[in-house]
Amino acid sequence: MxxxxxxxxxxxxxxxxxxxxxxxxxxxxxxxxxxxxxxxxxxxxxxxxxxxxxxxxxxxxxxxxxxxxxxxxxxxxxxxxxxxxxxxxxxxxxxxxxxxxxxxxxxxxxxxxxxxxxxxxxxxxxxxxxxxxxxxxxDAGRLNTPDWLWLSWRTAYGTGRTRGIVEAHLHEAPLDLTVKADPELWAERLQARLLPTGTLRRPSGGSITELPGFAEGVWWVQDLAASLPAKLFGDLRGRRVFDLCAAPGGKTAQLAAQGARVVALDRSARRLERVAENLSRLHLEAEVLAADAATWTAEEPADAVLLDAPCSATGAIRRHPDILRLKTPDDIAKLARAQSRLLAHAVDLVKPGGTLVYCTCSIQPEEGEAQIDRLLSRDERVERHPVTPDELGGLTEIVNDRGEVRSLPGMLADLGGVDGFFVARLRRKAE
Incomplete structure (x- = not known):
């Protein structure tokens, strides 16, 4: 050797x-x-x-x-x-x-x-x-899944869907790309599949930086599910948007590419360096600000707020299998408390009549559906603004009966699968 x-x-x-x-x-x-x-x-x-x-x-x-x-x-x-x-x-x-x-x-x-x-x-x-x-x-899926996760998913989704989740984790996720424009053209140049939402999908592997269009800043890496929240604001041209907990910046890039005036906020100055680097490569602009989104205040509220809250990332195990070995139930409880504080404060940052989108790359209900239920029960200023499958390329499988996006590994198998994600769209009521 x-x-x-x-x-x-x-x-x-x-x-x-x-x-x-x-x-x-x-x-x-x-x-x-x-x-x-x-x-x-x-x-x-x-x-x-x-x-x-x-x-x-x-x-x-x-x-x-x-x-x-x-x-x-x-x-x-x-x-x-x-x-x-x-x-x-x-x-x-x-x-x-x-x-x-x-x-x-x-x-x-x-x-x-x-x-x-x-x-x-x-x-x-x-x-x-x-x-x-x-x-x-x-029994590969069961053996590779810690007991606490298996039981939590089975309670939330039933045995059948849990089987789909754990079996999806056995395989590496494909490479998904978001392009600024001309997805059909770049699908051909990148030898990628164009998905109904506009995401381009390639097999995993190889050097990302050597693919066509990388150096020119045409696209960035972003899972199909992660690309959905920024699509739910409607026309953003000229509108002021706060992107809370913005690093590593994929959603910031989406918002900027849609013509929004973006303030990208994150607690970590080091992680914001990566956001700035990505924006520079993509020839996009946003104000990048190191601050705690749970306490930061603005001179005036925004037309729209995107809160991609820190979470357990159990929806991204296909890409990050170490999550299976590192996360614990205590982590979920701690993160859920932090998400609740962030979500409550995010309402203050959006103007009356404006839109708030909350999302996590988690498949734990405590970090998704339960957060929205809790907010709506205690804050009468906000209401649901349901998502429809038509806004997501007709992908009915990932929209639940409450008008929220709930994707799970194992869904969209005919397209090559999807990460687990939760997205809820809310409207702050006009005063």
Missing amino acids: TETTIAARGVALDLLRDVLRKSVPFDDAFDAHPELSGLDPRDRSFARLLVATVLRRLGQIDALVLACLTKPGLPKATVHDILRLGTAQLVFLGTPAHAAVDTAVELAEARGAAPYKGLINAVLRRIGREGKAMADQQ
Whole structure:
């Protein structure tokens, strides 16, 4: 094996430790790893895919490892993680058995686990022979889903839809793009599928920055579901819009591209740097402001307010499988309280007769439907402004009977799926 091959797996081992042992979000751990810059693009991509696969299939992988151990109990953390990486390669990534096993043994030698080389070799060779057949007998969706999430989704959506959610999580999401103009033209140039909402969809993988139109600022990456909230304001030309909790800026770009006068607000000055960079590349303008959206006040209210509230992101597990391993019920409760404060204050920021759109990339009802119910029960200044499927390219499946957008992984399967999202549109009553 080459040194870079071993190095890529070593980076993957570090990243897995950071996520599972230190609770560091995968993207943060990946961006901060000091050895990534020394890997070629192919090895960087492999390291990322390998860790994402382990996180996505962790329940299955741990069951396979446990079944192939000759003694009860799991080995120490480093050995366990090496076995996880090897199993992911053998069962789910199609890595040749000799490559996966040999590099795992070499990795154990390099990471102070030489006494376990025999165990690693024996377990992975058995998994290489029997692992795929064993995996075919597993209940993959259920095994890879923490109990608390499975139960919460089953209570909210029933067993059938929950099955659809967890099975959608087994697969990496496609690459969705939002274009400023001429979606038909750019669908052809990008060899993408034009979806009913105007989103362009390509298979995942490859270098985004090398695609046609990136350097010219023609498009930006944005999931189909994430593109919907900014479409619900009607004609925004010349209107003043507050985009609260705006980073990383996809919705800011949409609003600016529609001709709105946008104030993009976020607590994180560092994250706002990315918003400014994206706007610059896209040749779009917005006022970017570092402030807490729960307390910030404006000289005058806006015609429209978009609140993309911080949330658990359980609707984005297809893209961020570490969410399965990092979030807890306590996180949901804490986030729900913060969302409630943000939503209550957002009403103050929109003028009478104006529109407020609230959204989260979560499939937890506490972060979606329950927030709107609570607001409407305590604030008589606002009322529902129901969303219709016609506004969303006729996608009836993702509009609930209350006129809210409720998309779930597993929906829109004929289009290639969708992230989980909640969107409610409200109107502040005229005084």
